Amino acid sequence: MFGPGESSTIIECTANTTCTTLHAIGTSLLLFIVLLTGFAYMTLWERRLIAWFQARIGPNRAGPAGLLQPVADGIKLIFKEDVTPRNAERVIFWLAPLIKMVPTILVVAVIPFGPPITVPWFDGKWYRMTQGLTDPNIGVLWILGITSIGIYGIVLAGWASNNKYAVLGGLRSSAQMISYELSMGLAVVVPVLLAGSMRVGDIINAQNNPPILGWYVFQNPLAAAILFIALLAEVNRAPFDMPEAEQELTAGYHTEYSGMKFALFYLAEYIGMITVSLIGAAFYLGGYHFIWVDRFPLLGPLVFAVKVFLLLSGMVWIRATLPRIRYDRLMMLGWKVMLPLAMAAVAWTAVAVFLAEQVGKELTAVFAIIALVIFFAGAQWWLSRAGRKTPLEPGAGRIETVSLSEQARGR
Amino acid sequence: MELTVESLVFLLFSLITLGGALMVVTTRNLFHAALFLMLSLFGVAGLFALLTAPFLAGIQVVVYIGAIAILIIFAIMLTPQVTAVRPTNSQWIAGVVVAVVLFALLVSIVTPLMSELGVEGWSAVFTEKNPPPVPADSMARLGEAFVDPQGYMLPFEVASVLLMAALVGAVMLVRPARGAEDEAPQAGAQE
Numbered sequence: 001m002f003g004p005g006e007s008s009t010i011i012e013c014t015a016n017t018t019c020t021t022l023h024a025i026g027t028s029l030l031l032f033i034v035l036l037t038g039f040a041y042m043t044l045w046e047r048r049l050i051a052w053f054q055a056r057i058g059p060n061r062a063g064p065a066g067l068l069q070p071v072a073d074g075i076k077l078i079f080k081e082d083v084t085p086r087n088a089e090r091v092i093f094w095l096a097p098l099i100k101m102v103p104t105i106l107v108v109a110v111i112p113f114g115p116p117i118t119v120p121w122f123d124g125k126w127y128r129m130t131q132g133l134t135d136p137n138i139g140v141l142w143i144l145g146i147t148s149i150g151i152y153g154i155v156l157a158g159w160a161s162n163n164k165y166a167v168l169g170g171l172r173s174s175a176q177m178i179s180y181e182l183s184m185g186l187a188v189v190v191p192v193l194l195a196g197s198m199r200v201g202d203i204i205n206a207q208n209n210p211p212i213l214g215w216y217v218f219q220n221p222l223a224a225a226i227l228f229i230a231l232l233a234e235v236n237r238a239p240f241d242m243p244e245a246e247q248e249l250t251a252g253y254h255t256e257y258s259g260m261k262f263a264l265f266y267l268a269e270y271i272g273m274i275t276v277s278l279i280g281a282a283f284y285l286g287g288y289h290f291i292w293v294d295r296f297p298l299l300g301p302l303v304f305a306v307k308v309f310l311l312l313s314g315m316v317w318i319r320a321t322l323p324r325i326r327y328d329r330l331m332m333l334g335w336k337v338m339l340p341l342a343m344a345a346v347a348w349t350a351v352a353v354f355l356a357e358q359v360g361k362e363l364t365a366v367f368a369i370i371a372l373v374i375f376f377a378g379a380q381w382w383l384s385r386a387g388r389k390t391p392l393e394p395g396a397g398r399i400e401t402v403s404l405s406e407q408a409r410g411r
Numbered sequence: 412m413e414l415t416v417e418s419l420v421f422l423l424f425s426l427i428t429l430g431g432a433l434m435v436v437t438t439r440n441l442f443h444a445a446l447f448l449m450l451s452l453f454g455v456a457g458l459f460a461l462l463t464a465p466f467l468a469g470i471q472v473v474v475y476i477g478a479i480a481i482l483i484i485f486a487i488m489l490t491p492q493v494t495a496v497r498p499t500n501s502q503w504i505a506g507v508v509v510a511v512v513l514f515a516l517l518v519s520i521v522t523p524l525m526s527e528l529g530v531e532g533w534s535a536v537f538t539e540k541n542p543p544p545v546p547a548d549s550m551a552r553l554g555e556a557f558v559d560p561q562g563y564m565l566p567f568e569v570a571s572v573l574l575m576a577a578l579v580g581a582v583m584l585v586r587p588a589r590g591a592e593d594e595a596p597q598a599g600a601q602e
Contacts, residue, residue, distance in 0.1 A: 092446075141469030150475025152449070155484055159442060167488065174485050178478070185473075192592070198550070 010118060013129035019121075027133045031108055038242075039270040040070035043093070046316045053320035082259035085162055092160035097264035099256070100153025103146045104272040110139040111278050112201045113289045114151050114300020129302060130201075130219045142191055143279060144185055147234060153268065154236075156254045161256035169252025172327065173236060179334035180233035186342035187227035190349045191283045204287030208294070215286040219352075219368045221375040223345040224284040226338055228311075231276040233334070235269065238319035240330065277311035278304070285311075291352035421461055426453030441487050449480040466550045 044059065044066060051058025084093060112132035119127050136142065149303040151174055158170020186242040192198055194216055195206035207214050217224040233240040249255070254265045281287060285307050288300035325333070352367035431451030435444045452475040459468035519525045525533040535543070546552050556562035 138465045138467065138469045141466065141473060145469050145477060147471035148473060148481070151477070151481055152484075154448075156487070157480070159488060169484070171488055174481055174488075178481060180487070343582070 002176050010126045010128055013127045016127070018127040019127050019129070023129050024133065031133065032105070035271055035274060036267075037106060037110065037112045038274050040074070042270045042274065042312060043073070043266075044134055045312075046319075049223055049313065053317070053357050077260060080262075082210040082261060083256070085256050087162045089160040089162070093256075094261075095256040096153050096157035096160055097227065097261045098153075099151055099156060099182055101268040101271070102273055103150040104268050106146050107143055107275045108278065109133045110136060111144045114286070114303055115294065117297045120139065131297070132201075135199055135201040137197070137199050137309040140188055140203075143183075143200075144188065145175065147276075148177075148181060150268070150272070153265075155266070158387055159229070161253070161255050165249045165251075166255045167254050169249045169255070170234050172249075173253060176236075176240065176330060176334070178232060179331060180228055180338070181231045183226050183334065183338040183342045184230035184234060185347050187230060188283060188337070189346050191204040191216050193346070193349050193353050199343075203298045204282055208285040208289040211289060211291060212286065215284065215289075217284040217363065218372065220345055220349050220371055221293065222334075222341060222371065222378075224280075224347070225375075226342045226345065227284065228280055228340065232315065232318070233330075235272040235314055237273065237274050239322040239325045241324060261308060273312060273315060274308060277308040277315070280311055281307040293343040337399050417461070420549060421458070423433060424454045427451070428455075428458065441490070442484070445480060445487055446485045448483065449476055452476050464543055464549070466553065506585035 008149055011019070013023055038289075047069075048058040048066065058066070059069045060066040062072045102257075106110045108185075110128055110133070112135050116128050116130050119129060120128055133197065154177075155170045156174075158166040195203040197203065197206075205214055237370045252394075253260055257265060277362035281304060286306075288304040290299075290303045293303055294301045356363040356367070398407060422541035428451050431447045431449075431454060435451060438444050438447065454472065456468045456471040456476070459465075459471055520534050523534055557567045558564055
């Protein structure tokens with residue numbers, strides 16, 4: 001296999017300033033290009049996939065199989081007129097798309113994409129470097145902090161537009177994101193507890209023991225499900241796309257945005273989808289680990305990409321399947337269902353980690369099996385219960401209709 | 412002070428913190444004040460990062476910028492008439508006095524001023540040549556100190572009780588009165 005020979009010198013990249021700088025610049029550029037390309041083709045993939053779900057064909061005219069559609073969309077958006085409403089807060093109106101977009105890209109900085117690789121350089125030496133920009137010991141905190149800054153983009157956009165729909169959209173999104181951030185934070189605590197580290201790389205590597213079965217989704221499936229739902233809410237994807245509900249709020253917080261500013265929001269949404277899929281895959285699906293990745297480190301990014309792709313397709317699937325959840329239901333789900341469940345999941349894992357430390361590592365497997373059984377039994381019970389309750393539900397909507405028609409009669 | 416990169420960054424973050432704080436209390440637009448507050452808190456996070464306390468910097472961003480400032484903005488967006496408020500009220504003199512006293516207290520603790528004046532055991536005598544020790548595993552040490560009875564367990568638990576009380580109080584405030592429980596949801600549905 002291609003690699004350094006016995007006689008060649010291997011230098012740690014972190015020990016060499018030039019190498020560190022070049023590595024940082026190169027990785028940043030690479031991540032940027034990959035993310036932007038991923039964004040462009042994610043929009044196309046989503047449209048095609050939704051079209052297939054709805055028995056349509058989807059965009060297939062521009063280029064072979066519609067592959068040039070993102071380019072056409074981009075050109076169209078660049079040439080659109082960029083309107084700023086007269087009574088908008090100009091500076092904030094201009095800043096808001098940037099505040100929304102930059103954090104979604106920054107999150108990627110702390111996620112490693114594969115085991116360290118050795119790279120030959122022109123001076124005949126080999127340099128060992130990490131795949132990924134950096135891996136600080138507060139990686140998890142960085143992710144939580146930076147994603148929470150993204151909320152400001154939506155709130156500011158809604159407020160600066162000076163438009164009732166936009167303000168309502170901004171308000172809704174801030175309330176929604178605050179509510180779901182709690183469950184997200186708790187669900188992220190579980191991998192931190194299990195791995196005993198807040199470094200994303202440590203969390204990923206701890207899941208490779210044993211391979212595949214060691215993934216934390218098997219250790220605590222409840223927390224994994226909560227994290228996935230909370231991440232969906234965090235990026236405002238269906239069924240949590242309340243902030244931009246067309247029927248109620250036209251386009252929510254970006255009602256007044258057009259041209260490239262609108263494109264920035266669009267870009268932030270799709271890159272946000274990619275980054276939260278990265279987070280979910282890193283914390284619960286073993287990150288870049290699968291089989292053979294230890295032997296061929298360059299497989300790491302590929303495995304990671306496949307996992308992210310599957311998660312993204314799952315998001316599109318959910319969007320094609322589930323209707324938008326009503327706002328009071330959304331709040332109820334966030335505060336009365338997901339938060340207590342997340343607390344229970346954290347307590348469960350804390351007990352498991354503590355007992356495993358006292359008795360032995362085999363106990364975590366026992367705990368994992370019990371958790372899986374409870375999770376599936378609980379899901380089965382909940383789904384069957386929900387199925388029985390559904391026929392009664394339309395009554396809630398009827399009260400509203402009656403009162404509205406009575407109002408129309410002039411009561 | 413030598414002009415190194417570090418001191419330049421320190422100056423930049425100090426400027427962000429103090430300038431943002433100044434704008435918070437002088438701007439007439441409440442919404443802008445909240446945004447400047449966020450900027451100021453961001454500067455503090457930068458200062459923490461500069462002091463090799465990345466954990467505190469992260470917590471600062473998560474708690475203050477991600478939760479508290481966004482709640483303030485949320486409250487302001489629900490308030491009409493945010494653009495023309497008077498930035499001062501009758502309590503500003505008391506505010507100034509408290510701020511000056513607190514500042515003097517902090518200065519007396521972090522500088523060797525009081526021990527030079529002859530008061531022993533008051534200030535943490537850290538100077539440029541005698542900096543405080545920074546343990547390598549400061550995060551773990553912080554966590555242990557919070558649950559150690561010899562450490563900060565009591566203040567930590569008292570703060571938890573205080574927050575819990577605030578939570579219960581908030582729930583009590585918005586709870587519908589006894590007997591009105593059946594009417595409350597309908598009133599919401601008819602809006």
